[in-house]
Amino acid sequence: MDSTVLKVAGRRILVCASAGAALAKLGDANDFLAEAWAQEVDMLAIPAARLGEDFFDLRTGLAGEIGQKFANYRMPLAIIGDLTQWIAKSRAFRDYVREANAGSGLWFVADQAALVEKASVRRG
Numbered sequence: 001m002d003s004t005v006l007k008v009a010g011r012r013i014l015v016c017a018s019a020g021a022a023l024a025k026l027g028d029a030n031d032f033l034a035e036a037w038a039q040e041v042d043m044l045a046i047p048a049a050r051l052g053e054d055f056f057d058l059r060t061g062l063a064g065e066i067g068q069k070f071a072n073y074r075m076p077l078a079i080i081g082d083l084t085q086w087i088a089k090s091r092a093f094r095d096y097v098r099e100a101n102a103g104s105g106l107w108f109v110a111d112q113a114a115l116v117e118k119a120s121v122r123r124g
Contacts, residue, residue, distance in 0.1 A: 024052030
């Protein structure tokens with residue numbers, strides 16, 4: 001599947017393809033941001049499968065750094081996919097997901113339909 005741009009409630013969301021370069025370290029975020037700007041979107045959605053394992057281990061600090069980088073550039077980020085295994089491994093990660101989903105800068109959603117639903121309700 002190729003990357004696509006969804007139009008939801010006046011927002012343009014770039015949904016990255018399932019296959020492609022990983023977001024495994026902070027510097028990798030630049031490529032994703034560049035693509036988002038090139039596509040002139042308001043939000044970026046990345047499949048969880050494209051994230052490195054360090055993202056899901058909060059002790060590494062990578063999730064926070066990536067979330068902060070996207071916030072600094074005012075590019076909301078959604079992570080799409082099944083996070084069951086990561087949530088089961090870490091209570092801290094489960095709490096992180098819950099807190100992030102309460103905001104507008106970083107969301108964790110199960111699938112594209114859930115992203116569309118959340119984006120239809122939330123604007124920020």
